[in-house]
Amino acid sequence: MTDRLRRVLAEPETGRFGPEANLIRDTVRRFVADEILPNVDRWEEEGTFPRELYPMAGRIGILGVGYPADVGGTPTGIWGQIATWEEMARCTSGGVAASLGSHHIALPPIVAHGTPDQHRRFVAPVLAGDRIAALAITEPGAGSDVANLTTRAVRDGDDYVIDGTKTFITSGVRADQFTVAVRTGGPGHGGISLLVVEADTDGFSRSGPLPKMGWWPSDTATLYFDQVRVPAANRIGPENAGFRIIMENFQMERLQLAVSGYVTAETAIVEAWRYATDRTVFGRPVAEFQANRHRFVDLVAETAAAKEFTYRAAEAVARGEDRTTEISMAKLLATAAAEHATYAAVQIFGGAGYLRGTVAERLYRDARILAIGGGTTEIMREIVAKRIL
Ligand SMILES: Cc1cc2nc3c(=O)[nH]c(=O)nc-3n(C[C@H](O)[C@H](O)[C@H](O)COP(=O)(O)OP(=O)(O)OC[C@H]3O[C@@H](n4cnc5c(N)ncnc54)[C@H](O)[C@@H]3O)c2cc1C
CATH class of the missing domain: 1.10.540.10 (Acyl-CoA dehydrogenase/oxidase, N-terminal domain)
Incomplete structure (x- = not known):
């Protein structure tokens, strides 16, 4: 089966x-x-x-x-x-x-x-795997609202001098280089640039791994920039053109998070089904109770639909079309599928699903970030609403 x-x-x-x-x-x-x-x-x-x-x-x-x-x-x-x-x-x-x-x-x-x-x-x-790279956009005071970030880079001769703090940065503890969003101009989205900052630059420091609900082996960190001097040659693209590049970059990140969403859902469903067919309660395998069978069908249908829709967004990417609406919808749908399937998987496992050490328990914890990272579900709705309503 x-x-x-x-x-x-x-x-x-x-x-x-x-x-x-x-x-x-x-x-x-x-x-x-x-x-x-x-x-x-x-x-x-x-x-x-x-x-x-x-x-x-x-x-x-x-x-x-x-x-x-x-x-x-x-x-x-x-x-x-x-x-x-x-x-x-x-x-x-x-x-x-x-x-x-x-x-x-x-x-x-x-x-x-x-x-x-x-x-x-x-x-x-x-x-080649010889250096580790991370992206640093989010700040303690600016997550969803990227246009209001405050880490400042002031031009000084052939350099920029950076002051500010970034947080929740994946690979932050181990990365050798960071693609950092900084404010080089006035307020709002028109004043943002991207700079590459190497971790061994004077004035740069970072926290240890931030303890998290899930994604345990991932080294998430807070980064501190105190008069960090980087060559202007490390700027990516024109000055103050960073916001558009960040938004462009979000598209593939969100597509990737949608893929993580439906794969997480698939894995949870398969794990739960395996357990349900093995585990006997009231003299019958858990999988034989109609309530559970119907629940599995709903999860499979939701996951398959989210996957198909993600593929539709990918087809638009392959054709080189603007795919922001589809990708935002795919992230919305696939990360919801992951939450529903992982919740159900823990429930099917019963007490064993709540204990450390099952894949179902890990997937449940890990799935929670998918609707937050790379732009929250609420932000996905905002993007789609602005484009279609
Ligand atoms: C494990 C982990 C890894 C991460 N990795 C990285 C990384 O590598 N690089 C990086 O730059 N960032 C990273 N992030 C940050 C992540 O992208 C942000 O947490 C996310 O964008 C949300 O920002 P915030 O946490 O500041 O929430 P906030 O922006 O403060 O949002 C708080 C709540 O308000 C809601 N909200 C915001 N705006 C609206 C609105 N208009 N309408 C309705 N509701 C709204 C949000 O959806 C959310 O529910 C990571 C985060 C985590 C937890």
Whole structure:
């Protein structure tokens, strides 16, 4: 039965993914099976994973999937990227996937708007796994309201001097470089620029890992900038043009979070179904109670719909169309599917689902961030409302 269920959930994968994407999928699947899954329970309890995982993933091209060859990437279309994100999300630890993948939100602005020198210094070594990159937008006083960020960068000769604080930064503890949103101009969205800040720059400091509800192995940190001097050559794109680049960058992050959403839901459903068929209550497997069977059908239908809709958004990306509305809706739908499926999975496990150590319990904790990070569900609704109503 579990195989039939798996087939229904995986069915849409077969149509759109060509041979190249399938080859990439196989590589990532093997990496996850060999290098992550045997260790993931331990890493969760330890709240970290070895830094060596980055060069291991870099060497076989996983970190570079979707990036141009001339910056050290493995070029492919959107389906190769989605196959990569799906298989990484199947490692069952959102924390490992988020930290190992933090470059996917830190590098695209540099790739798209950076100079050849920035590509050489800040992109290629990250895709090889030799350096870790993070994105620093959020501040204690500005999360959803990006246009009101206050970290200031003042031009001084050939440098900028940065003062301010960023928080909730994924890979913040270990990153060697940060793509930082700073205020270089007046108030509002027209005064923001992006600068690359290297972690060994004078005046930069950071917290240790911030304790979290989920994503335990992910090193989330607060960053402090006290008169941090960086060359103006580290600016990405024109001065005061950062807001548009940040919004452009959010699109792929949100698509990726939608993928994490439906994969989390699928994994929770399969885990719960396996348990429900094994566990006997009142002389019958939990899976045989009609209330539970109907619940599973609702979850499968909701998850399959969210996945299909995410694929529809991806098709628009592949055609090069403006896909902001679809991507925002996909994130909304798929992260809700993750919450419903993980809640149900813990419920199906009963008391065992509330104890540490089951995948269902971990998925439930990890799923909660999906509707918050990369723009909250409320912000997704705002974006869609502005565009369609
Ligand atoms: C584990 C983790 C990892 C993260 N990683 C990163 C990272 O790598 N880089 C980075 O820059 N940031 C990161 N973030 C930050 C994340 O993107 C923000 O937390 C998120 O955007 C929300 O911002 P906020 O927390 O300041 O909430 P706020 O903006 O203060 O929002 C509070 C509440 O108000 C709601 N709200 C806001 N505006 C409206 C509105 N117009 N209408 C209705 N409701 C509204 C929100 O939806 C939310 O429910 C991370 C956060 C976490 C928890």
